Amino acid sequence: MTDDTTSTPHEEDNTTDFGFSRVNRGDKAGMVRGVFDSVAGRYDLMNDLMSGGIHRIWKRFTIELSAVRPGQTVLDIAGGTGDLAAKFSRLVGSEGQVILADINAAMLTVGRDRLIDKGATGNVQVVQADAQHLPFDDNSIDCITIAFGLRNVTDKAMAMRSMLRVLRPGGRLLVLEFSKPTSALLGKLYDQYSFQILPAMGRLIAQDAESYRYLAESIRQHPDQETLLEMMETAGFVNCRYHNMTGGVVALHQGFKA
């Protein structure tokens, strides 16, 4: 899953993060697109191997917390290979609508094919869109999810304002993203895993160590739980809270539009 714009922007020098490196903001979209173009075909397989299948459990909890009901409209941003969208498609039923959005065409193509294979077609739209400029009407969406995509967005605040705009009053945003482990020991183990094992697995399975090194670095550059919570509140979301999962390796943030 991706949204291939970049991380924290620095207005003064017109650069931004690309993992641990600094690059020109204008170059970043293409570089991140390159990463996800490279991993798109084996993205789900790699996710299963890298997380031991736990990413399915994290997504399962996200779906539970979404409390999506038949007839609702759900927008899955950076929805990539479409695993959340497929489940939402069943929950909203024929009266509802699921929009699978991603800025990366390669990931979206994989996602669309998977959805067709799973029979999730009648109520699913596939849209290539930038999270910072969502091409949807104001107050038109009941629930927005963005799973493992927000860290790749250049201007997260702008993306959140865009999400708030399209949400209906009472609608909710769920951000599932890697975060900061709550225990120091787990943090050290996690670092070893991310920077030693993860690129090695990427090299073996996807023949692409660099892309997986970028994924690990971009996770470290992502705001921690409390910072992201503040960002959501600043953007205008209310009743914001988060749930740490797997010792804080991943956090699910939730906020509502008043």
Added chain:
Amino acid sequence: MTQHDPALLSAALAGIERALNQAIALSPTSHEELAGLAGTVLGVEITTFDLTVYLEIVSGIETRLLTHCELPTAAFVRGTVEDFASLASSKDPAAVLINSGIELEGNSASLITLQQIISRMDIDWEAPLVATLGDVMGHQIAEILRNIFRWGESARASLRRQVSEFVLEEARLTPPKAELEYFFDAVQSLSMQVDRVQNKVEKLRAKVEQKRGQP
């Protein structure tokens, strides 16, 4: 919401949900009965583990187990693991609901109906074996498993009878059931007699007070 790691709980529930739906799939006679409960959500709080889970009956062939649910619950029950174990194994769930420590909010009818459906479930274990191993092999293995299961049932009943005989007759560790029931009846009868005497004493005391109050 509980304080448990949602990922751990979700993983456990995912496994149980899968097993439950598999069992339902192998019990076609339950489908129609379960369909009657479609859309029903039951909440269960197990106080022993500070754990709340929800069971949503989606259709006659599908259930969902959730850690978080915003749908209205038809019934919400709260109790310890022991309470729920006795409810699940009881032949008279209504009596267990009334007499045990289980707290119930909402309508107990759907809960009792579900318990009865589960207790009546007739799971066809042979079907997946036949589908995997073929008719002959699948049937043979299913027969062996059935025989082992029957032997286990009969061994369990026999062991229970023999242990009971040893405890009552050989070791004399507990009194026989009839003796115990006679004792309980006598205690109950004595209790009622004491109540009656107490009532009479109260009446006499009231009369004495009344007479004292007269000039």
